[in-house]
Amino acid sequence: MKYFFLGLLLCFIGVGSGDSSDGLLGVASRLVHQADFLQHNRHYRNVIHATREDSEDGLKLKLRVIETVCSTNHALFIGYVYSSACPDSHVYSSIKCVLTVNDNQTNVVLECNYLLVEHIQRQEI
Numbered sequence: 001m002k003y004f005f006l007g008l009l010l011c012f013i014g015v016g017s018g019d020s021s022d023g024l025l026g027v028a029s030r031l032v033h034q035a036d037f038l039q040h041n042r043h044y045r046n047v048i049h050a051t052r053e054d055s056e057d058g059l060k061l062k063l064r065v066i067e068t069v070c071s072t073n074h075a076l077f078i079g080y081v082y083s084s085a086c087p088d089s090h091v092y093s094s095i096k097c098v099l100t101v102n103d104n105q106t107n108v109v110l111e112c113n114y115l116l117v118e119h120i121q122r123q124e125i
Contacts, residue, residue, distance in 0.1 A: 024050040028061050028099055033078045035110050042072045043089060044081045045112075058102040065095040065112065093117045 028050040036044045049064040070076055070086035080086065097112040 024052050024061060028063050029082070030078065031099060031108065032063070032065065032097070032110065033081060036072050036081075037075065039072050044068045044070045044072055044076060044086060045095065046082055046086070046088075055100070058100065058105075060101075061099040063097040063099060065097050067092055067095060091117060 025047060028047045032045055032047050036042065045065045045067050047063050047065050051062045053060040053062060066088045068081060068086035069089045070081055076086070092114050094115040095112055097110060100109045101107070
């Protein structure tokens with residue numbers, strides 16, 4: 001069911017119709033928000049950078065993402081998630097994602113790698 005909604009979203013936003021990085025950032029932001037919206041017990045993520053790579057299978061976007069403090073247990077509009085009301089959680093030092101969309105815009109895959117922030121505690125012996 002969630003893939004249906006992502007596919008439906010693609011029909012409205014027209015993936016691949018623009019070459020500007022601002023356009024790609026907007027497309028990626030909307031797709032990540034939609035994916036987050038469909039997941040509970042997580043936090044919304046904000047896309048801060050997007051680069052396009054053409055592939056044999058369709059469109060590939062490499063994304064840098066931050067996790068916010070705003071829970072996906074609440075239905076939040078994208079404008080709210082990208083506002084100062086949802087700051088960076090600082091739980092992860094790096095989140096890198098790859099968003100792939102096939103040429104028919106029928107298959108959307110979002111894969112992310114998370115690198116945790118490690119707090120080193122100093123202990124005296």
